[in-house]
Amino acid sequence: MEAERTEHLNQEQQRDYTGSKMGMWLFLYTEFLLFGGLFLLYSVYRTRYVEQFHTAAATLDTVLGAVNTVVLITSSLTMAVSVSAIRKGDRKLSVSALFLTILFGCGFLVIKFFEWKAKIAHGLFPGALEMFELPQGEVIFYSLYYVITGMHGLHVLVGVVVLLGMLTLLMRKKINEKDFIKLENTGLYWHLVDIVWIYLFPFFYLLT
Amino acid sequence: MLNSFIHRIITAQTDMGSSPSAEPFYRMHIADSVMLFILAISVTFLVLVTFFMIYFVIKYRKERNPTAEQIEGNFPLEVIWTVIPTMLVIIMFYIGWAGFKSMRDAPENAMQVKVFGQMWTWQFEYTNGRKDRVLRVPVGKPVRLTLASRDVLHSLYLPDFRIKEDLVPRMTNYLWFAAKQPGLYRILCTEYCGLGHSQMRTALVAMTEEEFLRWYSPGEAGIEFPYRGREILDVKGCIGCHSLDGSKKIGPTFKGIYDRRSIVITSGEEREVITDEEYMRRSILVPKSDIVKGYPAVMPSYEGLLTVEEFKEIIDFLKGDFIEKPPKKKKVKTAVKKRTQKQVTAFPKPRAVKPVTGPEQKKAVKAVPQYDGKRTFNERGCQVCHNTSNARKIGPGLRGIYNRKVVVITNRKEREIVSDEVYLKRSILKPKYDIVKGYPLLMPSQAGFISDEELDALVEYLKTLK
Amino acid sequence: MQTSFYVAHGRFRGIFSWILSTDHKRIGLLYLCSILSFFIVGVTLGLLMRLELFAPGRTIMDAQTYNALFSLHGIVMIFLFIIPAINASFGNFFLPLQIGARDVAFPRINLLSWYFYITAGILAISTLFAPGGPPDAGWTFYTPYSIITTTSVSLAAFAAFVVGFSSILTGLNFITTIHRLRAPGMTWFRMPLFVWSVYATSWVQILATPVLAIVMLLLIFERMFGVGFFDPAKGGDPLMFQHLFWIYSHPAVYVMILPAMGVISDIIPVFSRRTIFGYKAIAFSSMTIAGVGYVVWGHHMFASGMSETARWLFSFLTFIVAIPSGIKVFNWVATLYRGSIILGTPLLYSLSFIFLFSIGGLTGLMNAAVATNLHIHDTYFIVAHFHYVMFGGAGFAFFAALHYWYPKITGRLYDETTARVAWLIVFIGFNVLYFPMFILGWQGMPRRYFDYPLEFTNAHMISTIGSWILATGIVIMFVNLVLSAARGRNAGNNPWGGATLEWQVSSPPPAHNFEEIPQISKGPYDFN
Numbered sequence A: 001m002e003a004e005r006t007e008h009l010n011q012e013q014q015r016d017y018t019g020s021k022m023g024m025w026l027f028l029y030t031e032f033l034l035f036g037g038l039f040l041l042y043s044v045y046r047t048r049y050v051e052q053f054h055t056a057a058a059t060l061d062t063v064l065g066a067v068n069t070v071v072l073i074t075s076s077l078t079m080a081v082s083v084s085a086i087r088k089g090d091r092k093l094s095v096s097a098l099f100l101t102i103l104f105g106c107g108f109l110v111i112k113f114f115e116w117k118a119k120i121a122h123g124l125f126p127g128a129l130e131m132f133e134l135p136q137g138e139v140i141f142y143s144l145y146y147v148i149t150g151m152h153g154l155h156v157l158v159g160v161v162v163l164l165g166m167l168t169l170l171m172r173k174k175i176n177e178k179d180f181i182k183l184e185n186t187g188l189y190w191h192l193v194d195i196v197w198i199y200l201f202p203f204f205y206l207l208t
Numbered sequence B: 001m002l003n004s005f006i007h008r009i010i011t012a013q014t015d016m017g018s019s020p021s022a023e024p025f026y027r028m029h030i031a032d033s034v035m036l037f038i039l040a041i042s043v044t045f046l047v048l049v050t051f052f053m054i055y056f057v058i059k060y061r062k063e064r065n066p067t068a069e070q071i072e073g074n075f076p077l078e079v080i081w082t083v084i085p086t087m088l089v090i091i092m093f094y095i096g097w098a099g100f101k102s103m104r105d106a107p108e109n110a111m112q113v114k115v116f117g118q119m120w121t122w123q124f125e126y127t128n129g130r131k132d133r134v135l136r137v138p139v140g141k142p143v144r145l146t147l148a149s150r151d152v153l154h155s156l157y158l159p160d161f162r163i164k165e166d167l168v169p170r171m172t173n174y175l176w177f178a179a180k181q182p183g184l185y186r187i188l189c190t191e192y193c194g195l196g197h198s199q200m201r202t203a204l205v206a207m208t209e210e211e212f213l214r215w216y217s218p219g220e221a222g223i224e225f226p227y228r229g230r231e232i233l234d235v236k237g238c239i240g241c242h243s244l245d246g247s248k249k250i251g252p253t254f255k256g257i258y259d260r261r262s263i264v265i266t267s268g269e270e271r272e273v274i275t276d277e278e279y280m281r282r283s284i285l286v287p288k289s290d291i292v293k294g295y296p297a298v299m300p301s302y303e304g305l306l307t308v309e310e311f312k313e314i315i316d317f318l319k320g321d322f323i324e325k326p327p328k329k330k331k332v333k334t335a336v337k338k339r340t341q342k343q344v345t346a347f348p349k350p351r352a353v354k355p356v357t358g359p360e361q362k363k364a365v366k367a368v369p370q371y372d373g374k375r376t377f378n379e380r381g382c383q384v385c386h387n388t389s390n391a392r393k394i395g396p397g398l399r400g401i402y403n404r405k406v407v408v409i410t411n412r413k414e415r416e417i418v419s420d421e422v423y424l425k426r427s428i429l430k431p432k433y434d435i436v437k438g439y440p441l442l443m444p445s446q447a448g449f450i451s452d453e454e455l456d457a458l459v460e461y462l463k464t465l466k
Numbered sequence C: 001m002q003t004s005f006y007v008a009h010g011r012f013r014g015i016f017s018w019i020l021s022t023d024h025k026r027i028g029l030l031y032l033c034s035i036l037s038f039f040i041v042g043v044t045l046g047l048l049m050r051l052e053l054f055a056p057g058r059t060i061m062d063a064q065t066y067n068a069l070f071s072l073h074g075i076v077m078i079f080l081f082i083i084p085a086i087n088a089s090f091g092n093f094f095l096p097l098q099i100g101a102r103d104v105a106f107p108r109i110n111l112l113s114w115y116f117y118i119t120a121g122i123l124a125i126s127t128l129f130a131p132g133g134p135p136d137a138g139w140t141f142y143t144p145y146s147i148i149t150t151t152s153v154s155l156a157a158f159a160a161f162v163v164g165f166s167s168i169l170t171g172l173n174f175i176t177t178i179h180r181l182r183a184p185g186m187t188w189f190r191m192p193l194f195v196w197s198v199y200a201t202s203w204v205q206i207l208a209t210p211v212l213a214i215v216m217l218l219l220i221f222e223r224m225f226g227v228g229f230f231d232p233a234k235g236g237d238p239l240m241f242q243h244l245f246w247i248y249s250h251p252a253v254y255v256m257i258l259p260a261m262g263v264i265s266d267i268i269p270v271f272s273r274r275t276i277f278g279y280k281a282i283a284f285s286s287m288t289i290a291g292v293g294y295v296v297w298g299h300h301m302f303a304s305g306m307s308e309t310a311r312w313l314f315s316f317l318t319f320i321v322a323i324p325s326g327i328k329v330f331n332w333v334a335t336l337y338r339g340s341i342i343l344g345t346p347l348l349y350s351l352s353f354i355f356l357f358s359i360g361g362l363t364g365l366m367n368a369a370v371a372t373n374l375h376i377h378d379t380y381f382i383v384a385h386f387h388y389v390m391f392g393g394a395g396f397a398f399f400a401a402l403h404y405w406y407p408k409i410t411g412r413l414y415d416e417t418t419a420r421v422a423w424l425i426v427f428i429g430f431n432v433l434y435f436p437m438f439i440l441g442w443q444g445m446p447r448r449y450f451d452y453p454l455e456f457t458n459a460h461m462i463s464t465i466g467s468w469i470l471a472t473g474i475v476i477m478f479v480n481l482v483l484s485a486a487r488g489r490n491a492g493n494n495p496w497g498g499a500t501l502e503w504q505v506s507s508p509p510p511a512h513n514f515e516e517i518p519q520i521s522k523g524p525y526d527f528n
Helices: A004-005 A016-048 A050-058 A062-087 A090-121 A129-133 A134-169 A180-205 B002-011 B028-059 B075-104 B209-216 B228-235 B277-285 B306-319 B330-346 B358-365 B372-380 B421-429 B452-464 C023-050 C063-082 C085-099 C105-129 C154-179 C194-225 C238-272 C279-295 C296-299 C308-336 C345-368 C370-376 C380-410 C416-443 C454-487
Strands: B111-118 B120-127 B135-138 B142-149 B154-158 B161-168 B173-178 B182-191 B201-207 B261-266 B271-273 B290-292 B403-409 B414-417 B435-436
Touching: A016 A050, A016 A134, A016 A180, A016 C154, A016 C194, A016 C238, A050 A134, A062 A090, A062 A129, A062 A180, A062 C279, A090 A134, A090 A180, A090 C063, A134 B271, B028 B075, B028 C370, B075 C308, B075 C345, B075 C370, B111 B154, B111 B161, B120 B135, B135 B209, B142 B154, B142 B161, B154 B173, B161 B173, B161 C370, B182 B452, B201 B209, B228 B306, B277 B290, B277 B306, B277 C380, B330 C279, B421 B435, B421 B452, C023 C063, C023 C085, C023 C105, C023 C454, C063 C105, C063 C154, C063 C238, C063 C380, C085 C105, C085 C154, C085 C194, C085 C238, C085 C380, C105 C308, C105 C380, C154 C194, C194 C238, C194 C279, C238 C279, C238 C296, C238 C308, C238 C345, C279 C308, C296 C308, C308 C370, C345 C370, C345 C380, C345 C416, C370 C416, C380 C416, C380 C454, C416 C454
Parallel strands: B111 B142, B135 B201
Antiparallel strands: B111 B120, B142 B173, B154 B161, B154 B182, B182 B201, B261 B271, B261 B290, B403 B414, B403 B435
């Protein structure tokens, strides 16, 4: 084990696969904690305003939410395909799978955009005049909905940008079957975004 | 006048500590003894650690001990200095917790007082509806304070009683205490609440039960607490240096001070004066002009720290040689006495329970108008942020507020509206809906704190401001 | 002799050879310089506050200015000085050297975290000139006041958010570095204790900082959109804010003090010429502090109306966290036993650290007991307590580290006599400044008061005079260090006779630290 650990130390250009992955996992852990804080808020207010959360959750569009869930899970699949393809040296498959992932990511954001737009058109957004008339629990529900899905959306957006970067690296052969840690780490991040959504979807759309 | 007096207390920068008695509180000893216990352990540890540190540095300095001995550790020693501190901290925890428990469990017969905090003033509301900005309690009676905030966080701190608790909006906390000795104690806000945080102070006045009832009894608006002069002496810190009982402190006693002959030193020369009103005024405002023989010239000037009324109250009190100042009207006094006797057995009886009939009822209504807008205005602390003139304070001035045109910001958009009754009520209940242009979004909502009748009365009062 | 890292400038020249460098030593110095700049800003703000409190009533400024000053003093000193003080500067410079590595695991991320840090610093200072005025909600940003105030709280909160990223990235970088880049033979128990403390600190940073990030973001949303989570007028709960805030900010206390403890654990053996007493006890107590410190945040809220069970639990856990700190103190003192002690300036600072930190820690027990906490909570007692821990502890350790590693960083020796004089003045000034605050607090003087009742005047005056003494000492110290960098005698590789790896390379260290990665076969404090 000591040999495995110190093997990379004297290389001219340090390339430490395990180290990079460790750093990524630590980063993902902080991301979990970030969303953890938000879910903590959610659970506290859910127990405090049971009825009002129920009413407000019923107004969300479950169909759009479900479609988005499917889109995101599929994108996770294509992401995994892309990583395993490059490990085997199949650049073509890797590129097309990555391209699909980006497409699904954008699709998710577009659906999300229309969902938000419909809500905002109804005057349901924090600070709107209509919100003054609603019971406080519902106001909190909508605020949580916007903040958490917004934060998640932001992560998807960042993910799409990073994926685009990876796509260029992949096509310029900077990412290859010997050095694929960047793509693999991006994949880990993308799965995290996916997992957060898998919690988010039932909390807001299904639990009424 | 009462308002200005209260304002003086709250903004007083003077000494009002130095409580006359040694142990004026019931439970003071709990926090203090816990503190002493922990302090004793702490000091022991600190002394030991520091002693060994210095001792080793001297004993094993390089000149005396050129070669060091390599000691890697000592397991039994590690165990000892882990286990002993562990036991000690568990004991300290237990003592701290037990002390706290006894400080929290309020007796069931405690008198209830509601406390409202708002930027930057206190309001105390009694079960009979009486409201005040100073907390008055009878001596010897446990008092349970329910704490609520109307805007941001505050914290009610009674340093002499070693307790404090936060006032959190939409949450009710409580505190309890009992005063053993009559006197004046500080009430301070200890949770940062903005600009006026350090001015959010008031007083706890512990009075004898009889005095308290005289003040507490309902129906007689305008009865003022008879010991005004005495209170001011307390609040201004005079009692710190001048005794009331004839004993010599830093300065001469107040006992029998009025109209007597006294030897003073004026610009280095001795002379005899009569201590009349003029002399007293001079002594308070320019204390260094005449110094009573045998006393140091240390008194600070009170120029600018006393209002004319306060000065008069003090003189009146000193003139009276501490005989109870009779209330202004004889009639009132008897009325108070009658009530006191009636209530003494069932104290503190809520006002509503007491059957009021016939002429008495009429009188009560006349004396305390049910919903007086001006009164509400002052009680709710509106004047803290709004002038009744045109002048800008934290909020806009209110003269001519009714039916004037205002530019407000609603939902981030500017618009001009007429400040009619609907607008005024909305501003009181939902202040964040429209914000007058150029003012901060600071006003707390009164929704849930103010009754419909009070709101109507308040708006009627605002209409009269022209 | 190898070329020092000052000469080997890498790909860029001039200023860019610094601000675009990925060399951990250059980044460490970038941190050190920026941290010292913010320290000077924080000290200036503190001196102004003390001046205002010299006498009751208005002295040199109005209440609004004072409120802004104490808020900024807190924000600058906590987020920009004391949290990164030792960890980011000396940690960056010496962690790779001490474990025998050529750099940290992610050099470019390392540079990125400095950029986050400096951006946050500029944002925080820019609040001074922002429309609405500098923030006046305290460094704790308690809601609802922080929501309704019209000052630039959002900008300050955003600065805290950004500095959080810097903290997280540094943390994950150091953890990976320690796991992956230790030289062959450098087992966990052959690591210097400074490395252990940096390791514990990094875990705390990773575990706690994300919570702060999200809370600051929510506060900004609250102010911009009125989301209502912490606003009671909208159904939110201000206590939730306090909980979430302290879940980060209490562990942050250990981010400040753990590296300080590491520095002390390194200095004492070197100046006693003997191995550390109880290596494992000190290493494990660092990890215990990091662990237990994560679950004691509620002791900041004993007076906020928490349930009695919560008060009970947090009080108990807080008492427990005192034990590992005590163990460290005992082991340090035992390390002096039968040593061969040279009372150099770093040791003077270290010993005063032990004394002042003990006072801070022991008064912490008084805060931990709920019965006494109710009296001293939010009074000057607390102010004194945390300045003894933060400044008397972490601050003094920072000064100790500054003197201890000065020869290694600059290659020169500072003037010893001046340094000792400065130490004496700093030590006296510190106690004159902060000790009266214990008394003030016990007498009932609330903190964050612009104006105070007359009876507190004397203690406030003494305290303000202490602040001048302390400032004088700090100025002498810095002037000595700056002058010595130009004029000092050549230090040689190992002026103190240290046994850890950083003393085995030349001073200043060469660009790639080690020609050949060393083989480690003995412990860090082996002076035989």
